[in-house]
Amino acid sequence: MENEKKPKVGIVGCGGRGYGVIRDVLIGLIPREISIAAVCDKYPDRASAAADLIGAADGAERPAEYTDYKELCDIVHPDALFVYSAWESHFDIAIYAMKKGIPVGFEVGGAYSIEKLWELCRTYEETGTPCMMLENCCYGECELMTLRMVREGVFGDIVHCSGGYHHDLRYEITGGIENRHYRLRNYVGRNCENYPTHELGPIAKILDINNGNRMLTLTSMASCSKGASAYAAKNMPKSIVARQNFAQGDVITTVIKCAAGQTITLTLDTTLPRTYTRAFTVRGTCGGYFGETDSIYIDDGRYHDFEFCGEKLWGNAAGYCDRYTHPIWQNYDPTGGHGGMDYLVTEAFLESVRNGSRPPIDVYDSASWAAVSVLSEQSISLGGMPVPIPDFTNGAWLCRDDIADAPDSCYGLDNKKIAKKYRKQ
């Protein structure tokens, strides 16, 4: 690495997500944390817009522009690569970068074949170059508070977790011709849990997946597909999209069984009208966190039964923050102009780049979480058949320790540094 303290980074993918992270997170790290040497997008206008944005930042130079990520890697050879491109491209880009010795952080998204994920793992094992799925929701405030409560035993033994990507994306999906968004082609062509990791990531960390536990099998079922078509017919009747058949079911329900006995239920729910929630839920023998109502229930050992039938705990989780907020969030103030979870996951990746340490979400986490998409596609197409989830660790999960469990690691972040940079006033 040219500069131990200030990695020179490259960015692939400057569409909605990439541009947003550059604007909200990355340019804030210039010039003291990183320099941005190059940007890449298959659409030159997007790369130019991103280069404009970066070039205008304080202390920044205008980065080089590319339309081919291989050229970016070969010519610029950055110290780290951020990948915000379309879902389909994440793993090919990551594998290419790793082979060049470039640590790579890639956006969330599911996989299209299990073989590609094995290739990702093999490439890591052969090159030793770290890669990390940039799953920002692992750094969410409520997710981290719940993780802490689980680690402190507040909820007892954890037996079931659930979550959903409940997000009305009909506008984005049906606008995919104008906005060049990869979701459109995915919703037309595929039928699966296409976006599992916002919920599965935090849950997997809580359940020690790949670190003493693992996901064994899953089943997945899809509802019919009516939401996107109905939306397009109503809102863009003259568009070709209004006559488009969508393979993607409106609601996908996936159930995962873990080696230690827990079940995980995931719901994809993106083409029907509703408000947003990830419905992150963790249930144990002594209590649980219920994301849809942002509430916590802790068993007090007394008998309640119907006494609690009418009781609403909606929103009561706020009352637990003083006692249980995760150390990272005690020192972090997202209202100060930082990007919330996006900032933290970016910092965590850069921390591992600077230190050459194992990323808090490593190649095995990334592969096993991304595998859910293709396995759910298989299960749905087989009528809901259970399908096996590969053990990408090849048995190493039986004795691995999670970096996020180390008391002073704070999930891959240097908490003292976070405190210094982003302390609450």
Place this chain on the structure above:
Amino acid sequence: MENEKKPKVGIVGCGGRGYGVIRDVLIGLIPREISIAAVCDKYPDRASAAADLIGAADGAERPAEYTDYKELCDIVHPDALFVYSAWESHFDIAIYAMKKGIPVGFEVGGAYSIEKLWELCRTYEETGTPCMMLENCCYGECELMTLRMVREGVFGDIVHCSGGYHHDLRYEITGGIENRHYRLRNYVGRNCENYPTHELGPIAKILDINNGNRMLTLTSMASCSKGASAYAAKNMPKSIVARQNFAQGDVITTVIKCAAGQTITLTLDTTLPRTYTRAFTVRGTCGGYFGETDSIYIDDGRYHDFEFCGEKLWGNAAGYCDRYTHPIWQNYDPTGGHGGMDYLVTEAFLESVRNGSRPPIDVYDSASWAAVSVLSEQSISLGGMPVPIPDFTNGAWLCRDDIADAPDSCYGLDNKKIAKKYRKQ
């Protein structure tokens, strides 16, 4: 029938549920609506307690007591039989009564074999004697308001429904030796969605199951079983129950696929600490009802996306009551000392008995809903394999009309009569 207007009824099962319904609903119908000629329980003390209760009611005579339901049927030959006994006994008792020409309403609960449900259907077809599962939640205020909104098209095409029996029953289950409750033996010996109908009943009516639609297949997965054991170890360490292995997983997730493309997700969640909810949820292309937060979202045709990310609609369903309360509940005041849903479902059954009409929850509804328990047991034991759901109508679902759909039928109830008897003041 001896008296067209005043059926003479028998009651089988005088435990917690039976005694409760007698106390809260049935004695209120004496003497004008029914007479109670006989009660039966395998435990004589329970039958006596119920007979005492009934005998003390205004205008009532003390009923005869039996410990064998066959004797009750043969000797008393009531005009209608209510069955509140253990889950395992419902269908045998119903079949016996139907063969004697006695219309029978039985409490909710799942089945133990598919063959028994076929026998139930065959017996109905051979005898013409109606039977009805007394699924009170079909008459719930929010369930009926949602049904009305669906029928009026407010939510568009319905593509997914979900619900759960989220009820902390650890005290009742682990106390099964003292309270002689059938749940204990079921939780020790079985692992399945043992109580599907509180959610599935209202959902099935909304989705026209057995009346133009049907349930095709289901998959079911179970978490490990820790909740009941942990509770017993803590609260009754010296009891034999504390050393008991429970087969029943703490959380069971079942997904049902329907012929018309919808999915139904059911969750059984009865052995972990939490507050009560049935989480009844109905999702359509134009909006939905969300039971866990008692909220309604109706698409306004404008683009929201992240605008609604932080919005909480919790509890807003109350604002729709003026416009959409179901006619039954417009005329019904449960605060007047009636039993809420229990009263309505009892009235609906008695209405069909008096009129000789098809019950609003008929033998095919009862069989297909109860089938979910045994099919989920099979699916779980096969690692989550999809299993076919029998078509108990033998194809008749393609052209049956649901009695509950008739505009003036009000789900099997005579609404004018309800209004007269239970009108809100």
